[in-house]
Amino acid sequence: MSKRIEAKDLNVYYGDFLAVEGVTMNIEPRSVTALIGPSGCGKSTFIRTLNRMHEVIPGAHVKGQVLLDGDNLYGDGVDPVLVRRQVGMVFQRPNPFPTMSIRDNVLAGVKLNNRRIAKSDAEALVEKSLRGANLWNEVKDRLELPGSGLSGGQQQRLCIARAIAVSPEVLLMDEPCSALDPISTLAIEDLIGELKQEYTIVIVTHNMQQASRVSDSTAFFNIAGTGKPGKLIEYDETTKMFSNPNEKSTEDYVSGRFG
Numbered sequence: 059m060s061k062r063i064e065a066k067d068l069n070v071y072y073g074d075f076l077a078v079e080g081v082t083m084n085i086e087p088r089s090v091t092a093l094i095g096p097s098g099c100g101k102s103t104f105i106r107t108l109n110r111m112h113e114v115i116p117g118a119h120v121k122g123q124v125l126l127d128g129d130n131l132y133g134d135g136v137d138p139v140l141v142r143r144q145v146g147m148v149f150q151r152p153n154p155f156p157t158m159s160i161r162d163n164v165l166a167g168v169k170l171n172n173r174r175i176a177k178s179d180a181e182a183l184v185e186k187s188l189r190g191a192n193l194w195n196e197v198k199d200r201l202e203l204p205g206s207g208l209s210g211g212q213q214q215r216l217c218i219a220r221a222i223a224v225s226p227e228v229l230l231m232d233e234p235c236s237a238l239d240p241i242s243t244l245a246i247e248d249l250i251g252e253l254k255q256e257y258t259i260v261i262v263t264h265n266m267q268q269a270s271r272v273s274d275s276t277a278f279f280n281i282a283g284t285g286k287p288g289k290l291i292e293y294d295e296t297t298k299m300f301s302n303p304n305e306k307s308t309e310d311y312v313s314g315r316f317g
Contacts, residue, residue: 060087060258061127061144061227063108068122069287070103072115077103079287081122083277090250090259092269092296095279095311100288101262104279105230108260109145110138126227143171145228146221151237152213154205154220160197163205163216164188167224183223191219192249211242215249222257229253231261235268247272266312270300278308 063085070078078100085091093101106112107120110131124131131141146167154163164184168175175183184201188194193215197208205216214234221229231250235243250259250272263269269276276299278292292299292308303309 060256062087062125063228063258063260064123064125064128065104065108066123066125068104068107068120068124070100070107070112070120071118073117076287078107078279079289081290083290083293085258085260086275087258088254088256089274090254090261090272092273092276093260093262093279094264094266094269094276095288095291096281097264098284098288099279099281101279102232103288105232105260105262106147108228108230109142109147111142111147113138139171143167143224144226145230146224146226147230147232148214148217148221148234150233152210152217154208154213154216156204156206158205159202160188160205160208160216161201164219164223167220171224187219187223188216190222190253191215192245192252193219209242211238211245214238214242214246218246218249218253222253226257228258228260231259233262233264236264243268266300266314270296276300278303278305278311280307280311 065081065083068081069076081104093105095101103112108124112118120132126144155166158166161184164187165180185194188197193212196212205213208216235246253259273296276296277290279288280291281288292303292305300312
């Protein structure tokens with residue numbers, strides 16, 4: 059598990075509109091990389107290109123490369139479904155399947171991938187995934203109840219359990235705590251610290267304190283104005299980005315002077 063990601067001169071388009079321009083960056087395995095920047099600067103668009111999720115929007119396409127341990131995710135004949143199995147995603151708002159039990163939510167991705175799994179193996183996978191998401195002890199006695207009955211923080215951890223059940227190499231998280239209370243946010247941040255022992259993690263966040271707490275590296279995106287493409291301004295170790303960035307716009311953003 060846990061693979062290196064390389065973006066090489068990546069340009070992301072929605073139809074003719076250039077949304078993100080010229081991103082080149084390397085994301086190391088078993089690390090947390092935070093993407094920060096003002097709204098509309100391309101953070102969420104960029105993170106979705108890492109598992110081709112942006113392609114659900116008609117007309118979306120890229121120029122450039124995204125490599126996963128050297129394999130181009132946009133190469134000829136590469137199946138986007140297979141890419142999304144390798145590179146899982148957790149979204150801004152918890153989205154468990156409302157009519158499914160907690161158990162079936164965990165197994166949903168496995169079944170969508172048409173994997174046949176014995177009942178005993180399924181039970182073991184459910185427990186392993188829920189333990190991996192630090193949720194097992196809270197739900198082990200109510201696995202048959204709907205996932206939608208959990209609290210917001212528990213639902214988000216259930217979505218993380220669902221994502222890791224298919225054994226991805228990378229976990230993408232697009233503002234996973236923005237809809238959560240401070241206690242649930244802390245639980246997710248602690249979980250991210252544990253998960254990076256096995257996964258490469260990329261997280262979009264508007265919370266500067268969160269970026270400084272959870273990430274090893276930080277990428278600052280910005281935009282020159284409405285209708286302009288988002289660009290990667292600076293990318294470095296998080297401690298340097300927050301204490302001694304190279305670009306004044308980065309310093310202004312992380313210190314709260316704009317954005």
